[in-house]
Amino acid sequence: MKTFSRSNWWWMPSISRRLQAGGGTPPGKLMAIFHRAVEQGLLINPESGICRDPEFFPADGFSRSFLQTDVFTLQWHITQVCDLHCRHCYDRSDRTRLSLSDARSVLDTLFDFIQKMNARGHVTFTGGNPLLYPDFTELYQRASDMGFSIAILGNPASAEILDTLLDIQPMTHFQISLEGLESYNDYIRGPGHFKRSLSFLETLRKKNIYSMVMLTLNRDNMDQVLPLAEVLKDRADSFTFNRLAMVGEAETLSLPTPQDFKTFLHDYVRAAQSNPVLSLKDNLINLVKAENGFERFGGCTGHGCGAAFNFVSLLPDGEVHACRKFPSMIGNIKEDSLLNIYTASIAQKYRNGSRACRGCDMFTVCRGCPAVVYGMGLDCFESRDPFCFYADAPHKSKG
Numbered sequence: 001m002k003t004f005s006r007s008n009w010w011w012m013p014s015i016s017r018r019l020q021a022g023g024g025t026p027p028g029k030l031m032a033i034f035h036r037a038v039e040q041g042l043l044i045n046p047e048s049g050i051c052r053d054p055e056f057f058p059a060d061g062f063s064r065s066f067l068q069t070d071v072f073t074l075q076w077h078i079t080q081v082c083d084l085h086c087r088h089c090y091d092r093s094d095r096t097r098l099s100l101s102d103a104r105s106v107l108d109t110l111f112d113f114i115q116k117m118n119a120r121g122h123v124t125f126t127g128g129n130p131l132l133y134p135d136f137t138e139l140y141q142r143a144s145d146m147g148f149s150i151a152i153l154g155n156p157a158s159a160e161i162l163d164t165l166l167d168i169q170p171m172t173h174f175q176i177s178l179e180g181l182e183s184y185n186d187y188i189r190g191p192g193h194f195k196r197s198l199s200f201l202e203t204l205r206k207k208n209i210y211s212m213v214m215l216t217l218n219r220d221n222m223d224q225v226l227p228l229a230e231v232l233k234d235r236a237d238s239f240t241f242n243r244l245a246m247v248g249e250a251e252t253l254s255l256p257t258p259q260d261f262k263t264f265l266h267d268y269v270r271a272a273q274s275n276p277v278l279s280l281k282d283n284l285i286n287l288v289k290a291e292n293g294f295e296r297f298g299g300c301t302g303h304g305c306g307a308a309f310n311f312v313s314l315l316p317d318g319e320v321h322a323c324r325k326f327p328s329m330i331g332n333i334k335e336d337s338l339l340n341i342y343t344a345s346i347a348q349k350y351r352n353g354s355r356a357c358r359g360c361d362m363f364t365v366c367r368g369c370p371a372v373v374y375g376m377g378l379d380c381f382e383s384r385d386p387f388c389f390y391a392d393a394p395h396k397s398k399g
Helices: 005-019 025-039 100-116 138-145 157-170 182-191 193-206 222-232 248-252 258-272 285-291 336-343 345-352 372-375
Strands: 071-077 120-125 149-153 174-175 211-217 238-243 311-316 320-321 329-332
Touching: 071 100, 100 120, 100 138, 100 336, 120 138, 138 149, 138 157, 157 193, 174 193, 174 345, 193 211, 222 238, 222 258, 248 372, 258 285, 311 336, 329 336, 329 345, 336 345
Parallel strands: 071 120, 071 311, 120 149, 149 174, 174 211, 211 238
Antiparallel strands: 311 320, 320 329
């Protein structure tokens, strides 16, 4: 049986585009055929070009999965419009959204990028509330036709909207946010939001949509995380947290002390062993794992901090940022291709992480959170995450 080598891959984008231009098979369907052929051993899939720079990320002692990925995510904030006014919103500036025509071009440049990088594309629609983008259904259809997997990060929606989207393509997951138990959550996100969210989680379960709940952790809600996890145990598929980045309106809130956060992480990891809804995300959880002799995991995105590595954030007006949680602009999609933006030196700088972390044996799976570093008035390229408590970190004494 003949198998095609790496060189045979390069005709795929050309054929795909010709079929698309001629009104034939959507490129996504062609790529699905290709990937099925790879799975059956009929074609050889070349290695992904989305790989860590070996100069900064030595492979010794690490699984290759931490250093290379075949899935690239475009976290697309397609609109600033939102039906909530959360007290910790990172950006409520007036950004003009892209037209549907320009948005279609974004998906084209993503398609070109993943072809050249030998990867698969994933689009996470978010906002604001992405469902308030006027042409959302058309854009969702286009992303499906291009062969991308799709997720939504948004607010509770109607069953009718979900049905419309499911008829086009099932989403990998739908993520909503809760900020604590009912009283505190509704203080942050508005009256009635907590009950609406629990009801929406029931709707997601009935429709067999994987549900994720995210909490933005700060000093005032840290003690509510584990109680909330008990509430969500039989209601959501996954629950985790991001630490607050004190940017935008989030400057009015505060982070816990490093010692309190360390104690919380130990409690969180213990609780996760018995509560399956708790997911591990924060990179510093690896420090708890190290203290307890557990195997390291991939941290925030499966590759430590994934900013400008296995994802970028696209804002409504075309700005591309390494991470949405803090100002980290690396280009503009209206002015340049995603490939050029991704390979630019500023994007590489974000990928390589802080100089202060180099030499640490946790470097590949950690590097802290640059958004937290920035929000605390430090240089994310030079400073260590202030919450780092790793005894073997560079320039720190042991014990």
